[in-house]
Amino acid sequence: MKLMNLKEVVSVNAAAAILFFTDRILKIFFVNNPGYSRDFIVGFLHVRFLKNSGVAFGLLDSANSYGKYFIFIVVLIFIFIVLFFLASAYKKNNKILILLFTFIAFGAVSNFFDRIRFGYVVDYIDVPFFTVFNIADMMISFSVIAIFVFEVFQSKKKEAT
Numbered sequence: 001m002k003l004m005n006l007k008e009v010v011s012v013n014a015a016a017a018i019l020f021f022t023d024r025i026l027k028i029f030f031v032n033n034p035g036y037s038r039d040f041i042v043g044f045l046h047v048r049f050l051k052n053s054g055v056a057f058g059l060l061d062s063a064n065s066y067g068k069y070f071i072f073i074v075v076l077i078f079i080f081i082v083l084f085f086l087a088s089a090y091k092k093n094n095k096i097l098i099l100l101f102t103f104i105a106f107g108a109v110s111n112f113f114d115r116i117r118f119g120y121v122v123d124y125i126d127v128p129f130f131t132v133f134n135i136a137d138m139m140i141s142f143s144v145i146a147i148f149v150f151e152v153f154q155s156k157k158k159e160a161t
Contacts, residue, residue, distance in 0.1 A: 003093050004090075004093060004095060004098065008095070012098060012099050012102050013102060015099075015103075016102045016103050016105075016106040016139070017106065019103070019106065019107075019135055019136075019139055020106040020107075020109070020110050020136070020139075022135055023107075023110045023134055023135035023136045023139075024110060024113070026124055026134070026135065027110075027114060027122040027124070027134065030047075030048075030049040030122055030124045031049070031118065031122055033049070034049040035049075036048070036049065037049075043128065044127065044128070045125070045126075045127060046126040046127075046128065047124050047125060047126060048124065048126050048132070049122065049123075049124060050122075050123040050124065050126070050132045051118075051120040051121075051122070051123075052120055052121040052122070052123045052132070053068060053071075053119070053120040053121075054071070068115075068119065071115075072115055075108065075111070075112055075115065076112070078108060079105065079108045079109065079112060082101055082104050082105050082108060083105060085097070085101050086098065086101035086102060086105055089101055096146075096150055097147065097150070100143040100146050100147050100150070101143070101147075103139045103140070103142075103143040104139065104140050104143045104144065106136075106139060107135075107136035107137065107138075107139030107140040107143070108136070108140060110134075110135075110136035110139075111134075111136045111137070111140075121134070121136075122134065123137070125138075
């Protein structure tokens, strides 16, 4: 299997970095304009500022400082685990997993920066029948789902041979 060349590595990281910086810029915008609210698709897609002291999609909302420290430590451990899997994907030269773990890492770091800077994660994409989230959450969620699907197909492919 041919190793990823520099152009491929740069492309993967550039794509993740563009989403990372877009997320960071939007978060700064909403923190500085907390009253801003706009419908993009009435009843389906709305943007507004929301403080999320829990984890993805507002789960495990931490009302006290012990909960915030617990989540902070869990998120930090999660980032290190993701980096371990990313390094493993590079060693195996698995381009799909490199892409997906890179997106997870960039998304997790963006939300981690929020926890350090604000004490909560800034969410701003509101889908009324679902929840409020941000681009970093999408990077993490879609990548985790894609890894699961990829691994299922890989295991079925191995079983067939």
